[in-house]
Amino acid sequence: MPGSLIIALDAMGGDFGPEVVVPGASISAIRHPQISFLMFGDEARIRPLVEKDPKLAGRVEIVHTTQTIAMDAKPSQAIRRGKGSSMWLALEAVREGRAAVAVSAGNTGALMALYRLLLKPLGDIERPAIAAIWPTVRAESLVLDVGANIGATSRQLCDFALMGAGMARALFHLERPTVGLLNVGVEEIKGAEEVKEAHLWLKGASGLPFEYAGYVEGDDIGQGKVDVVVVEGFAGNIALKTAEGTARQIGTWLREAMTGSVLSKFGALLAQGGFRALKRKMDPRRVNGGTFLGHNGLAIKSHGGTDALGFASAIDLGYDMASHGLVERLRADLDAFHGALRTGVDQPPEAGGAVGN
Amino acid sequence: MPGSLIIALDAMGGDFGPEVVVPGASISAIRHPQISFLMFGDEARIRPLVEKDPKLAGRVEIVHTTQTIAMDAKPSQAIRRGKGSSMWLALEAVREGRAAVAVSAGNTGALMALYRLLLKPLGDIERPAIAAIWPTVRAESLVLDVGANIGATSRQLCDFALMGAGMARALFHLERPTVGLLNVGVEEIKGAEEVKEAHLWLKGASGLPFEYAGYVEGDDIGQGKVDVVVVEGFAGNIALKTAEGTARQIGTWLREAMTGSVLSKFGALLAQGGFRALKRKMDPRRVNGGTFLGHNGLAIKSHGGTDALGFASAIDLGYDMASHGLVERLRADLDAFHGALRTGVDQPPEAGGAVGN
Numbered sequence: 001m002p003g004s005l006i007i008a009l010d011a012m013g014g015d016f017g018p019e020v021v022v023p024g025a026s027i028s029a030i031r032h033p034q035i036s037f038l039m040f041g042d043e044a045r046i047r048p049l050v051e052k053d054p055k056l057a058g059r060v061e062i063v064h065t066t067q068t069i070a071m072d073a074k075p076s077q078a079i080r081r082g083k084g085s086s087m088w089l090a091l092e093a094v095r096e097g098r099a100a101v102a103v104s105a106g107n108t109g110a111l112m113a114l115y116r117l118l119l120k121p122l123g124d125i126e127r128p129a130i131a132a133i134w135p136t137v138r139a140e141s142l143v144l145d146v147g148a149n150i151g152a153t154s155r156q157l158c159d160f161a162l163m164g165a166g167m168a169r170a171l172f173h174l175e176r177p178t179v180g181l182l183n184v185g186v187e188e189i190k191g192a193e194e195v196k197e198a199h200l201w202l203k204g205a206s207g208l209p210f211e212y213a214g215y216v217e218g219d220d221i222g223q224g225k226v227d228v229v230v231v232e233g234f235a236g237n238i239a240l241k242t243a244e245g246t247a248r249q250i251g252t253w254l255r256e257a258m259t260g261s262v263l264s265k266f267g268a269l270l271a272q273g274g275f276r277a278l279k280r281k282m283d284p285r286r287v288n289g290g291t292f293l294g295h296n297g298l299a300i301k302s303h304g305g306t307d308a309l310g311f312a313s314a315i316d317l318g319y320d321m322a323s324h325g326l327v328e329r330l331r332a333d334l335d336a337f338h339g340a341l342r343t344g345v346d347q348p349p350e351a352g353g354a355v356g357n
Numbered sequence: 358m359p360g361s362l363i364i365a366l367d368a369m370g371g372d373f374g375p376e377v378v379v380p381g382a383s384i385s386a387i388r389h390p391q392i393s394f395l396m397f398g399d400e401a402r403i404r405p406l407v408e409k410d411p412k413l414a415g416r417v418e419i420v421h422t423t424q425t426i427a428m429d430a431k432p433s434q435a436i437r438r439g440k441g442s443s444m445w446l447a448l449e450a451v452r453e454g455r456a457a458v459a460v461s462a463g464n465t466g467a468l469m470a471l472y473r474l475l476l477k478p479l480g481d482i483e484r485p486a487i488a489a490i491w492p493t494v495r496a497e498s499l500v501l502d503v504g505a506n507i508g509a510t511s512r513q514l515c516d517f518a519l520m521g522a523g524m525a526r527a528l529f530h531l532e533r534p535t536v537g538l539l540n541v542g543v544e545e546i547k548g549a550e551e552v553k554e555a556h557l558w559l560k561g562a563s564g565l566p567f568e569y570a571g572y573v574e575g576d577d578i579g580q581g582k583v584d585v586v587v588v589e590g591f592a593g594n595i596a597l598k599t600a601e602g603t604a605r606q607i608g609t610w611l612r613e614a615m616t617g618s619v620l621s622k623f624g625a626l627l628a629q630g631g632f633r634a635l636k637r638k639m640d641p642r643r644v645n646g647g648t649f650l651g652h653n654g655l656a657i658k659s660h661g662g663t664d665a666l667g668f669a670s671a672i673d674l675g676y677d678m679a680s681h682g683l684v685e686r687l688r689a690d691l692d693a694f695h696g697a698l699r700t701g702v703d704q705p706p707e708a709g710g711a712v713g714n
Contacts, residue, residue, distance in 0.1 A: 150541070184595065218596065218601070220602065234592055238595065240575065244576050246603040246604060246607075249493065249580065264627070266624075266627055267625060273617070273618055274621030274624070275614065
């Protein structure tokens with residue numbers, strides 16, 4: 001294949017399978033001439049779609065499998081019975097170095113389970129995280145963990161900070177991204193000891209490959225106060241979905257407001273250029289893709305219900321991560337951090353229980 | 358005083374003190390002719406404002422104190438040194454039955470500390486909660502806890518469900534409000550054991566004074582999927598602030614989009630009636646006020662930076678709660694629940710650790 005960067009696609013994942021994955025790959029192929037694809041799935045469904053698209057000519061290798069992982073399969077089922085499935089094979093291609101990144105719109109829990117099973121942890125990390133790109137009034141930020149796990153120890157939160165900073169460096173081209181710990185504003189509130197411990201450690205540590213900016217609150221995320229927001233996965237997932245829900249809610253209100261009277265309708269028609277600009281900013285397809293971080297390989301989870309444009313965003317994200325050598329850089333950062341822990345150069349506060357649980 | 362429902366106001370709380378509290382009381386006094394006020398604070402600042410407002414004539418009793426609790430005071434300082442302060446005296450008036458509810462725009466942590474100190478817990482509840490009113494595309498919902506505590510056991514989450522349902526009944530006039538537990542969507546994810554336990558208990562319990570609707574996710578809140586959303590305070594506070602931040606962010610984008618071109622500006626001018634309707638819906642002053650639940654008396658926390666209109670919303674909220682006898686009803690609900698626990702009629706799952714912490 002001509003492309004120098006090979007992306008493994010789980011062609012059967014998501015609500016639509018190849019009907020979204022193949023056109024998504026085509027959009028991404030135009031944007032990035034150096035990409036080619038390994039597509040895993042039912043050849044009878046994939047090949048006709050690939051062959052009718054001249055933009056994909058010579059850039060796709062199909063690996064046939066009829067096995068798939070259902071959208072409602074449990075992670076444990078994916079591990080026990082998923083071998084040979086399109087999702088499994090895509091991750092295996094990453095493990096074996098045949099692809100630089102795997103992209104799937106399949107079941108999140110299954111993908112995370114197979115990511116953990118098939119790819120080794122980087123350095124001494126205890127847990128992977130899922131990072132989401134969050135559009136802000138300034139630009140974009142990263143928020144992690146948005147749901148790989150519930151709860152995190154102070155040490156795990158520090159790992160997330162390092163991983164998020166590494167991703168921000170690759171994605172946003174920032175030499176020293178700013179990192180904040182998500183917390184609640186109430187002073188002296190009981191609990192969240194792990195967040196406080198992580199704060200003390202990050203504040204005191206020397207030689208971090210990012211700027212630690214202290215605590216941030218929920219309303220700081222959308223303001224783009226920091227490049228990377230670190231939080232355990234229960235609250236992180238709730239924050240992400242709450243923001244998505246609020247955007248949808250305001251979209252509904254806005255449509256209602258603009259169709260409430262003839263004058264409003266006419267005004268909205270005149271202002272349609274403005275509304276289009278707003279719609280682009282709020283388009284969830286623009287920032288589709290959760291990045292799995294912490295293990296020895298890259299995997300991107302696309303929304304299951306997205307269309308070709310959204311799936312192309314997830315591929316683009318994978319391309320950005322892979323072409324910047326994110327995994328190698330993360331390994332170096334994490335090794336330095338864990339090495340400092342072992343030699344006691346930077347002693348972290350004693351590890352507490354997890355934030356959640 | 359003529360009013361049959363007396364509201365205690367911490368006149369010194371918030372960023373502006375009496376300059377917002379007194380005009381706020383005036384707005385609320387017009388809406389509710391049966392209200393009168395006990396205002397605690399510096400008489401020299403309060404009296405001139407009251408006397409120049411004919412709508413407050415004969416409806417305000419001022420209790421002078423020069424002591425205040427600073428906006429940045431720690432809860433422990435409020436407890437040690439807050440006796441005699443405007444906030445303390447307002448809550449004391451509730452404890453002694455001289456007022457039906459206390460409203461303060463002061464320091465949240467201090468108010469919660471004094472609420473716990475001065476008012477006894479209802480029944481066997483272990484922890485109070487702060488409930489927020491959340492505007493949705495359907496109507497309004499309640500979300501609790503939004504920050505009284507970090508973490509909650511399954512038993513505490515069940516208490517929150519009962520308290521939220523009681524408040525929804527009083528505020529929204531619903532005989533059987535629907536209640537959901539906020540959770541993350543990923544199946545079989547580790548942790549959140551307390552949420553799962555609470556879910557099992559609520560699903561199996563008989564005779565609950567509400568409709569248990571199962572799990573909800575962050576994006577369901579703004580859709581108004583349930584009347585009451587139950588969550589521990591760390592994730593609840595982050596969800597609330599994230600939604601506020603997202604609304605502000607989209608407001609910024611909308612303004613930018615409508616001033617991007619002459620045509621958009623003109624269209625926005627024509628559609629200004631629609632934009633005003635939207636602005637009203639998104640106005641944070643409309644739903645200002647966190648309700649403290651779980652102890653033997655009502656307290657409402659107003660945003661510290663709000664104006665008279667926002668403070669009036671907080672007073673209105675207190676009025677609604679008090680005039681519906683919320684505390685008495687909550688006591689009955691909680692007694693029935695805890696009684697069932699003791700006699701083993703409805704055995705809850707064994708209590709786990711807290712969700713957060």
